[in-house]
Amino acid sequence: MQKIYMCIDLKTFYASVECVERGLDPFNTNLVVADQNRGKGTICLAVSPKMKMLGVKNRCRIYEIPPTIKYIIAMPRMKKYIEYSANIYEIYLKYFSKEDIHVYSIDEAFMDASKYLKLYKSTPIELAKKIYKEFGINAEYLIDHSFGKESCTIADIKSYKPKCNSISNSQVLFEDYSFIKARLVLKEMVELGSLRLVENNLMTDTIGLYIGYSKDVIRATGGTKKLTNYTNIYSELLKSFLDVYDKTTNKNFSIRRIGINLANVTEKENIQLNLFIDQEKVNKERKLELAMCNIKNKMGKNTIIRGMNLEEGATAMARNKLIGGHRSGE
Numbered sequence: 001m002q003k004i005y006m007c008i009d010l011k012t013f014y015a016s017v018e019c020v021e022r023g024l025d026p027f028n029t030n031l032v033v034a035d036q037n038r039g040k041g042t043i044c045l046a047v048s049p050k051m052k053m054l055g056v057k058n059r060c061r062i063y064e065i066p067p068t069i070k071y072i073i074a075m076p077r078m079k080k081y082i083e084y085s086a087n088i089y090e091i092y093l094k095y096f097s098k099e100d101i102h103v104y105s106i107d108e109a110f111m112d113a114s115k116y117l118k119l120y121k122s123t124p125i126e127l128a129k130k131i132y133k134e135f136g137i138n139a140e141y142l143i144d145h146s147f148g149k150e151s152c153t154i155a156d157i158k159s160y161k162p163k164c165n166s167i168s169n170s171q172v173l174f175e176d177y178s179f180i181k182a183r184l185v186l187k188e189m190v191e192l193g194s195l196r197l198v199e200n201n202l203m204t205d206t207i208g209l210y211i212g213y214s215k216d217v218i219r220a221t222g223g224t225k226k227l228t229n230y231t232n233i234y235s236e237l238l239k240s241f242l243d244v245y246d247k248t249t250n251k252n253f254s255i256r257r258i259g260i261n262l263a264n265v266t267e268k269e270n271i272q273l274n275l276f277i278d279q280e281k282v283n284k285e286r287k288l289e290l291a292m293c294n295i296k297n298k299m300g301k302n303t304i305i306r307g308m309n310l311e312e313g314a315t316a317m318a319r320n321k322l323i324g325g326h327r328s329g330e
Helices: 014-021 047-055 076-097 126-135 154-159 179-199 232-249 278-300
Strands: 003-009 031-033 073-075 101-105 106-114 140-147 166-177 202-213 219-232 254-262
Touching: 003 126, 014 031, 014 047, 014 073, 014 219, 031 047, 031 076, 073 101, 076 101, 076 106, 106 154, 166 179, 166 202, 179 202, 179 232, 179 254, 202 232, 219 232, 219 254, 232 278
Parallel strands: 031 073
Antiparallel strands: 003 106, 003 140, 101 106, 166 254, 202 219, 202 254
């Protein structure tokens, strides 16, 4: 039986939403989505199709946009983008059963259109165009004709897992940070990573650190480190991260970007018990972190915090109010 799959990708989604909200045509409007309060080094989350036509790349920094181009800067509004994404999903449901829809991300979805073409008396392209017209924003679609048992299904997409399992977190600082202040932010980021591991019953044995400097005056520093054992405990992860940070970070230059990576992640049940560590102490700290996760999930991320989160230069409490690392728009 012939199988036909449709992939719809909402190109330059955030920028297209901002244009539509202003009653503007994304193909005739110069607009970027960026938090300009972070300075000219901030990354543009999206640029309008018109900007792309002018050679401006997506995910560029504001200072990289040619000064000859006049454009609108839209503050990120993640809650608004999620709202638009939900409305578009409602459009999908007008044409397909939810069992035949797989939402891959906020701006991508796969649909098994095989049994719907006869119903709507349409070709794949005609059906895609009919759905596209209801969006009101910029989108691209891909039709895949597959045959037989060797073809990919929606089920295959849902079960896909990347070969490399890792958890990453990065942020661009609101201003230039000194070695000491950036060290505080790193501590907060390691705590977040540790809580994600504990909450998902995962452990890691490899960490990675990235430190980017203001205006890229020198090359980024950092590195990776193999741990002596698998862990998800904050105190153990923090010790390793600080070891890499203190040994590799240049103290003479201001810091603007920090990224951490917890690599080779695996489920806790797959790890063999280590007889050379204080298991009772480890279990006690893990229970404490799991309790913190439960409280944050039920009452809000800022309901329970560490003392370091109140220190000057700390960013965790402010970032806890963001959606996907960006302003909600409220």
